Amino acid sequence: MTGSGRIANICVYCGSSPGHDESLMRAAEHFGRILAENGIGLVYGGGNLGLMGAVARSALDAGGRVTGIIPGFLAKREHMLEAVQDLLVVEDMHSRKRLMFENADAFVAFPGGIGTLEELVEQLTWVQLGRHDKPVLIADLSGFWAPLLALLDHMRETGFIRRDYEARYLIADRVEDILPALRAAYAVNARPRRSLPQEF
Template sequence: MSPSRKLCVYCGSGNGRNPAYLEAARALGTEMAKAGIGLVYGGGSVGLMGETARAVLDGGGHVTGIIPTFLASRERMLTNTNELIVTNDMHERKMTMFARSSGFVALPGGLGTLEELAEISTWAQLGQHRKPIILCNIEGYWDPLVTLLDHMRAEKFIREGMDFTMDVVKEAKDVVPAFERRLKLSPEKVPQEILISKM
């Protein structure tokens, strides 16, 4: 049975240079399965994507893979997920991931991960959703992005009334508690003017 809480994980289709990234993907998947939180992800079997999905499955958790047709072979589609959705294009993939998720987390990744995180944050900024957004900053991987967001705020491009909520955690084990804490806040209790919350 599909769980009511599902976390969409954005992450790399490669392993990255630092072994800590792969370890974090594995740890996040394990913690999600323990907490009964389903995984929604990009559907691949390689890199951090595949490692997260396999860890959730190994822990008895629920995995929904969503992948566009043109990436099915390139990212070596993981076929033993609980649900596998093949979309026509990237736009349909991202909208399906959004619709099926209760929140979002970004592990280390490349341009695709950054683009997905930026888009979901923009939608939050524009008031299109209030779902939790968590940045998993393993060994400072996302420090340049955090600095850039602070700079955007200082330069008034992220200005009053246009801010959004993003929790920044340093370890994979902190993602589930941050996600669950944020879910407990009703929309009325979530501050509009939150700056990045670093834990």
Template sequence: MTHHSPLRAVAVFCGSSFGDSPAYADAARLVGRTLAERGTTLVYGGGSVGLMGTVADAALEAGGEVVGVIPRALHERELTHTGCTEVLVVESMHERKAIMAERADAFLTLPGGAGTLEEVAEQWTWAQLSIHDKRSGFLDVEGFWQPLRTLRDQMVERGFVRPTQGDIVTFDDDLDRLLDALAAAPTWTDKWDRPRVAPPV
């Protein structure tokens, strides 16, 4: 398998709640610690609550670099993680996602809700449109993402997503294997028939 240079930075999308299983927070701690140990910067939504706070805490405790990107409205509600190596306060959710996409080499998704799903779906879409050529991965904690994996497969089978575009997203319950997959060179780019459009800010 062809690898990029090791991932310099990974954006992590995850819930601002803890969910119904301690396994989710355990996975968030593992992600934060592992990225730090690999020398990979954590880019995330800048919050101090739920799995977001957990993944940042673990990365910082392990000596990692953490970049938090948080909209002003949330920042003013004092939800910002004050321990981040760098905090970027932005004006909108759109700007938050654009900056996270710009700062990261790949996207890793832990369990979460509608906001988590929306963030990673946008990055999958941007890769399909050749706005960037970065992979998205789902850490499948206790089968959480299996329904989405089934839906992805159905989108491909029913002709709404090309098989190569389905490969933009990876599902795995093993973090090291998932990170290795995220570092692999893109295989889906078809820039010759896709206009390159700038992401909205």
């Protein structure tokens, strides 16, 4: 992380499965290369499977910096990627998520399962409650997140997301648009908050 107004590390939430759409694996690989080519570190869940493994291996292959954070009980299940420069094996999911937050300047949610959804929604909640102002971007590749985006719109329409407690997020439907969107949002806040209060 840096106080210079430049994004140093981006946390990517994504599935430990490849899914059925092969274009999503290619998108994850593409984004890994983009991070490396721009000198931005990847912070991710530490596994070597699915989209998770694809983005990390691609970043490494392109000479990028990768920090993997994984709970010990998932090390075998998600085939922990030991080739990363910084591999942190933690005790539990709570520790993993907190370290991912503390080591990142911005967040991207690629397609994934329940775990990815939970990580994304947690960040949206923290933004909504004013606990941090780091950019959060939903990578709606191939329309994957369209049902969630529709649900969020429904929550607004029915009064459960109020204007004074908006869940702020960015949306990109092309990999090439992710980094420019994050940089623009990050530049708005010269000194984003770096850590969550103890209650989180």
